[in-house]
Amino acid sequence: MTRLCHRKILGNMKALLTLILIALSPVTLFAWGGDGHQIVCLIAEERLSPAAKAGVHELLGSQHISDAVVASWADNVRRERRETAPWHYVDIPVDAPAFDEHRDGKDHNNVIDKINDFAKMVADRDASKAERRDALKFLVHFVGDIQQPLHCAERDHDKGGNGRLVFFLDQPRAVNLHFVWDTSILLHRKGTTPILLYAIKLNDKISPEQAAQWASGTAEDWANEGHDLARTVVYVGVPAHGSPPKLDETYVDRAADVVEQQLKKGGVRLAALLNRCFAIAPPSGAVAPSPQSEPTTRPIVVDLKDRDALRAAMGSEVIVSGTVVTAEWSRTGSVMRIEFEGTEKSQFYAVLFPRQRPAFDKKYAGDVTKALSGAEVRITGKLQLYRDRPEIILDRLDQLEVTKRG
Ligand SMILES: [Zn+2]
Numbered sequence: 046m047t048r049l050c051h052r053k054i055l056g057n058m059k060a061l062l063t064l065i066l067i068a069l070s071p072v073t074l075f076a077w078g079g080d081g082h083q084i085v086c087l088i089a090e091e092r093l094s095p096a097a098k099a100g101v102h103e104l105l106g107s108q109h110i111s112d113a114v115v116a117s118w119a120d121n122v123r124r125e126r127r128e129t130a131p132w133h134y135v136d137i138p139v140d141a142p143a144f145d146e147h148r149d150g151k152d153h154n155n156v157i158d159k160i161n162d163f164a165k166m167v168a169d170r171d172a173s174k175a176e177r178r179d180a181l182k183f184l185v186h187f188v189g190d191i192q193q194p195l196h197c198a199e200r201d202h203d204k205g206g207n208g209r210l211v212f213f214l215d216q217p218r219a220v221n222l223h224f225v226w227d228t229s230i231l232l233h234r235k236g237t238t239p240i241l242l243y244a245i246k247l248n249d250k251i252s253p254e255q256a257a258q259w260a261s262g263t264a265e266d267w268a269n270e271g272h273d274l275a276r277t278v279v280y281v282g283v284p285a286h287g288s289p290p291k292l293d294e295t296y297v298d299r300a301a302d303v304v305e306q307q308l309k310k311g312g313v314r315l316a317a318l319l320n321r322c323f324a325i326a327p328p329s330g331a332v333a334p335s336p337q338s339e340p341t342t343r344p345i346v347v348d349l350k351d352r353d354a355l356r357a358a359m360g361s362e363v364i365v366s367g368t369v370v371t372a373e374w375s376r377t378g379s380v381m382r383i384e385f386e387g388t389e390k391s392q393f394y395a396v397l398f399p400r401q402r403p404a405f406d407k408k409y410a411g412d413v414t415k416a417l418s419g420a421e422v423r424i425t426g427k428l429q430l431y432r433d434r435p436e437i438i439l440d441r442l443d444q445l446e447v448t449k450r451g
Contacts, residue, residue, distance in 0.1 A: 088312020198275030419451025
């Protein structure tokens with residue numbers, strides 16, 4: 046969400062190095078700036094339709110919208126593509142009632158217009174794949190940005206709080222208010238919880254009624270909502286001028302509630318937008334699924350603890366859920382078996398092979414075994430017998446869902 050971000054452009058080598066570093070140091074690497082974007086995208090991923098998942102996959106290949114290199118790509122290209130800088134925000138004066146295209150629009154170079162433009166581009170099957178890929182990367186980032194109140198407001202030309210120094214709690218060095226809302230508040234509330242688990246926790250708190258309400262409205266409505274929050278929360282108790290004030294516990298607690306709410310809204314809104322973008326027709330170039338090849342039945346829910354039910358469902362697409370007792374790689378590293386509470390030895394395993402390990406480790410904060418230990422999970426896939434033992438092979442990230450962390 047960094048508005049005045051000057052991060053280095055990630056070249057391929059750097060991206061590769063980054064992946065290695067993530068594996069080594071899951072918590073610290075993206076602790077600044079990018080977290081909010083990844084969280085919005087992780088929540089959205091939980092809510093994408095199958096068509097949207099397929100559409101995203103067609104454009105991004107093995108990458109995911111929640112990968113840091115995708116979610117923060119728009120911040121990383123700002124240096125070489127200067128004209129994109131104003132696309133991350135819209136400066137609505139804090140004392141104005143609402144967005145005014147004529148006054149605040151900067152000739153359509155603002156986050157509202159760009160969300161609308163890039164959503165159209167993503168949905169446009171006649172546009173080139175490269176154009177749609179970039180549009181998707183801009184879109185997932187900007188839907189995150191627009192939820193940050195200081196990306197939708199300014200006061201006395203402070204560039205969305207970038208020009209206003211404050212003290213965050215007892216920290217000795219003053220920082221700018223925009224940075225506090227991009228990073229400090231979230232980090233303070235999240236603590237050392239890995240991003241994925243934190244995002245899942247937030248997602249679980251979203252009620253269906255909230256999701257329905259948040260998904261409605263336009264990008265302009267979302268910006269006006271952020272602008273309202275800037276007026277009623279962000280700038281309250283922060284005088285426009287004078288020496289830097291201290292943001293105390295009361296301010297930070299309230300702010301953290303707002304930040305979490307905005308991240309949840311961002312995830313819901315991004316999913317709704319992408320679901321619409323990809324709903325119109327099958328992705329260009331993709332083979333339309335023939336009616337015969339489409340599974341005619343939805344996966345059936347099977348109770349892991351019921352041996353007979355497992356046997357009866359053999360060969361079918363199933364959904365199973367339970368608490369993980371162990372998730373360990375074999376000594377040679379050739380297979381990981383996930384075993385569940387309440388099942389006897391050899392009753393059921395979920396299985397992961399080394400070729401999928403980097404993707405799973407990456408999604409699960411560097412170590413999938415650690416993330417699964419004691420967690421409640423839901424697994425979707427084809428139930429099959431291996432050496433007389435029912436198992437599901439995890440080939441794709443979306444087959445595994447952590448519903449409650451361990
Ligand atoms: Zn941004």
